[in-house]
Each structure stands twice: as C-alpha cells, then as structure tokens.
Amino acid sequence: MSDAPSARGPSVRKIPDGDTHERLVCAECGYVQYDNPKIVVGAVCAHEDRLLLCRRAINPRKGYWVFPAGYLELNEAVEAGALREVREEAGIEVALDGLLAVYTIPRISQVQIIYRARLSDPHLAPGPETLEARLFRWDEVPWEELAFPTVHWALRHHREVADLAHFAPRANPPGETADYIKKTASP
Amino acid sequence: MSDAPSARGPSVRKIPDGDTHERLVCAECGYVQYDNPKIVVGAVCAHEDRLLLCRRAINPRKGYWVFPAGYLELNEAVEAGALREVREEAGIEVALDGLLAVYTIPRISQVQIIYRARLSDPHLAPGPETLEARLFRWDEVPWEELAFPTVHWALRHHREVADLAHFAPRANPPGETADYIKKTASP
Numbered sequence: 001m002s003d004a005p006s007a008r009g010p011s012v013r014k015i016p017d018g019d020t021h022e023r024l025v026c027a028e029c030g031y032v033q034y035d036n037p038k039i040v041v042g043a044v045c046a047h048e049d050r051l052l053l054c055r056r057a058i059n060p061r062k063g064y065w066v067f068p069a070g071y072l073e074l075n076e077a078v079e080a081g082a083l084r085e086v087r088e089e090a091g092i093e094v095a096l097d098g099l100l101a102v103y104t105i106p107r108i109s110q111v112q113i114i115y116r117a118r119l120s121d122p123h124l125a126p127g128p129e130t131l132e133a134r135l136f137r138w139d140e141v142p143w144e145e146l147a148f149p150t151v152h153w154a155l156r157h158h159r160e161v162a163d164l165a166h167f168a169p170r171a172n173p174p175g176e177t178a179d180y181i182k183k184t185a186s187p
Numbered sequence: 188m189s190d191a192p193s194a195r196g197p198s199v200r201k202i203p204d205g206d207t208h209e210r211l212v213c214a215e216c217g218y219v220q221y222d223n224p225k226i227v228v229g230a231v232c233a234h235e236d237r238l239l240l241c242r243r244a245i246n247p248r249k250g251y252w253v254f255p256a257g258y259l260e261l262n263e264a265v266e267a268g269a270l271r272e273v274r275e276e277a278g279i280e281v282a283l284d285g286l287l288a289v290y291t292i293p294r295i296s297q298v299q300i301i302y303r304a305r306l307s308d309p310h311l312a313p314g315p316e317t318l319e320a321r322l323f324r325w326d327e328v329p330w331e332e333l334a335f336p337t338v339h340w341a342l343r344h345h346r347e348v349a350d351l352a353h354f355a356p357r358a359n360p361p362g363e364t365a366d367y368i369k370k371t372a373s374p
Contacts, residue, residue: 018315020275021260036225037259039298072224073208077291078298079358088207099356102286102300104264111226111265111300113289128205168353169286171266 037109041081042069043117044158045094050135051155052119054089056147057131064147067154069112082115090133091125094118101157101170103150107179114154116161149178224296228268229256230304231345232281237322238342239306241276243334244318251334254341256299269302277320278312281305288344288357290337294366301341303348336365 010024010033024033044067045052053065068089072081079096086094094117103112124133136142138159146152157170172178197211197220211220231254232239240252255276259268266283273281281304290299311320323329325346333339344357359365 034258035261036223037261037263038223039226071221072298074222074224074296075293076224076296077293077359077364078289079291099286099289099358102265102289104266106262106264109261109263111259113298113300166353166355169356171286172264177264 035109037104037111039072039078039081040069040110040112041072041078041085041114042067042112042154043082043086043094043096043115044100044154045086045090045092045117045119046158046162047119047122047135050122050137051141051158052086052090052092052124052133052135053141054126054133055131056129058129061147063131064145065142066147066151067114069114072113078113079115082113082117086117088127089130091127092119092121092123095120098161098167099169100161101154103153103172103178105150105178107177112150114150116158149176153178222296224291224298226259226265226268227256227297227299228259228265228272228301229254229299229341230269230273230281230283230302231287231341232273232277232279232304232306233345233349234306234309234322237309237324238328238345239273239277239279239311239320239322240328241313241320242318243316245316248334250318251332252329253334253338254301256301259300265300266302269300269304273304275314276317278314279306279308279310282307285348285354286356287348288341290340290359290365292337292365294364299337301337303345336363340365 010026010031012025012027013022014025015022016025016032054068055065056062068086070085072078082096086092096115096117098116100116101114122135126133153173161167197213197218199212199214200209201212202209203212203219241255242252243249255273257272259265273279283302283304285303287303288301309322313320340360348354
C-alpha cells in the first residue's frame with residue numbers, strides 16, 4: 001500500500017489496454033472507473049384535454065414548469081421510475097400508455113426516457129420538490145416559463161401523438177441537442 | 188484533513204437530508220456519490236431476410252451470440268452510440284429505422300435501448316470484441332447459443348415489427364426481468 005493518499009483510488013486519466021476512451025484508473029491496483037451517462041425518466045400526463053405540469057421547488061430552474069421527471073434509481077425498471085416520479089412530484093397515480101420519446105443531452109451526458117400517461121383522478125397533491133402542480137389546456141401552457149428545452153419538445157411531441165393508440169417514440173428534434181438553456185422570461 | 192485515509196471519499200452509507208434512498212457519503216466533506224443505472228445501446232440489424240449476430244470474443248458469455256450492443260459513452264447521443272457499437276463489433280455502417288425496444292434488467296441496474304437497423308452492404312468485418320459476425324435466416328438463428336435473455340427478446344420483437352414502418356417499441360416481456368441467465372447448451 002502506498003503512503004501517498006493522493007495516489008489511492010481512480011485518479012490517473014488514461015486509456016486502458018483494449019479500450020478506446022480515457023478513463024480514471026487507480027495507479028495502485030489498476031481499477032478502472034467507468035463514468036456513464038445518467039438516465040432521467042418521466043411522463044407527460046394528460047387528463048382529458050389538459051396536461052400536467054409541476055413548478056419546480058428546487059434548482060436548477062426553480063420556479064419554472066416541468067412534466068414529472070427525475071433520475072432512475074439503481075435496481076429500478078424504467079416504467080417503475082417514471083411512475084415513482086409522477087407520484088413524488090404530483091402525488092398521483094397514472095397509467096403509462098406509450099413511450100413518448102427518448103432524448104439525449106450529450107453535453108451533460110443525460111438520456112431522457114419519457115412516457116405518455118393518463119390521469120383518472122385530477123386531484124393533485126404536490127410533493128416537496130414541487131411548488132405547485134396544475135393541469136393546463138394547450139393554450140394555457142406557460143411556454144415562456146418552461147424549465148428546459150426537453151419540456152418544450154415533449155409537450156409538442158405529446159400533441160402530435162395524443163390521439164394515436166400506437167406510435168413511434170420521438171427523438172431530439174432535427175438539429176437540436178438541448179446543449180443550451182433556452183432563454184425564457186422570468187415567471 | 189483527517190489522518191485516517193479510510194475516512195476519505197464517499198464511504199459512509201446513509202440517506203442524505205431530503206433524499207429517499209441510501210447513498211455513499213463522504214464523512215469529511217459531505218460529498219454524496221450518486222450511483223446510477225447504466226445504459227446499453229445496440230441494434231438488431233437486418234439485411235433482406237437475414238439478421239446480424241456477433242459471437243462474443245469477451246466475457247461475460249464469450250463464444251455466445253448477440254446483436255451489436257455496448258455501454259453508451261459520456262457525451263454521446265443514444266443513436267450515435269448504437270451506430271458506433273455496430274461499427275466496432277461488425278465493421279459495418281447501418282441506417283437506424285426505428286426504436287425497437289427499451290428493456291430494464293433491474294438486478295444489474297441496466298437499461299437497454301435497442302434500435303432496428305438495415306444493412307445495405309452485407310460485407311462484415313468483425314472487430315476485436317467479436318469472434319465471428321454472420322447473417323442468419325430466422326430458422327438458422329442459434330437459439331441455444333444466444334448470450335443473454337434480451338437477445339431472445341429483441342430477435343422476437345424484431346420479427347413482430349419487421350414489416351411495419353411505424354410501431355411502438357417493445358418493453359420486457361410480461362413477467363420477465365432477465366434477472367437470471369438462461370441456461371443454454373454449450374456452443
């Protein structure tokens with residue numbers, strides 16, 4: 001064991017034998033640390049002709065509106081994660097009825113897996129990460145106060161498939177990487 | 188700074204304030220390490236009525252057959268990752284023409300995002316992780332020598348949608364979590 005604490009753990013940046021990318025490697029034991037993209041799961045939830053949005057109580061983008069979404073947990077199925085996020089943020093149970101979209105935001109190594117869902121009961125009970133949860137008709141959506149580009153994408157994609165029983169899920173719009181934060185007016 | 192090297196880094200298992208799950212936390216600085224599920228991207232690739240399979244040159248399941256797939260890299264879009272894996276393992280360029288399936292294997296915290304793809308040129312050039320790459324007609328597929336349950340699922344799901352221009356992607360078959368390795372005959 002080395003006496004230099006700084007040498008412990010994966011701290012040397014190199015391309016391991018047989019690999020194609022740089023990784024953090026432990027100089028002592030050769031352990032390779034693989035960092036991986038993160039998965040966000042969520043759902044655009046409709047009740048009749050209204051869409052569920054939650055106003056964020058936390059940063060980033062506190063005070064702005066999103067559909068329920070968050071990081072998939074270890075040992076959790078993607079569908080179960082989406083249902084959990086809806087439950088945690090809006091306090092409701094929904095039924096998933098299709099995979100709406102798979103988006104990638106390469107700059108932050110994030111993949112978003114977004115389902116289409118339906119509410120049977122419109123009684124909302126926001127959790128601690130949500131200032132307010134509301135159902136909006138299309139022409140009431142606070143477009144200038146949406147938190148992230150992917151919220152714009154997902155709402156538009158939901159509208160395209162709202163009346164379809166079966167549909168191919170959407171991906172990033174052409175040319176869009178979401179590698180920016182859209183400038184929006186303050187709420 | 189503590190003199191006890193063992194106390195450095197995220198080494199204490201606890202539920203951080205405001206969180207719902209146990210994480211590894213640094214006792215010194217409070218840093219919280221979030222471990223996340225990993226994303227595998229891949230593609231079931233067809234050339235006319237034949238499907239591409241690669242025989243694995245690496246463990247796990249060395250010598251068994253898979254469709255091209257592997258871990259998504261940091262800063263990589265999911266579609267780009269699937270194309271890269273096909274290129275690395277079979278030495279070919281394909282066109283993705285639909286999202287075939289999103290599977291979760293909760294036991295190993297893995298999400299598989301699998302596309303449907305077409306080869307224009309059937310000349311295969313296997314890479315270092317592949318012993319052999321071949322195109323199989325349906326009745327030639329080495330069912331007893333497939334590497335993982337998700338390979339079975341994806342081939343069957345591909346067959347269901349092979350003639351459809353637009354289709355909803357598949358998920359785990361009912362009751363299936365892939366939390367086992369199917370017993371298969373030796374090759």
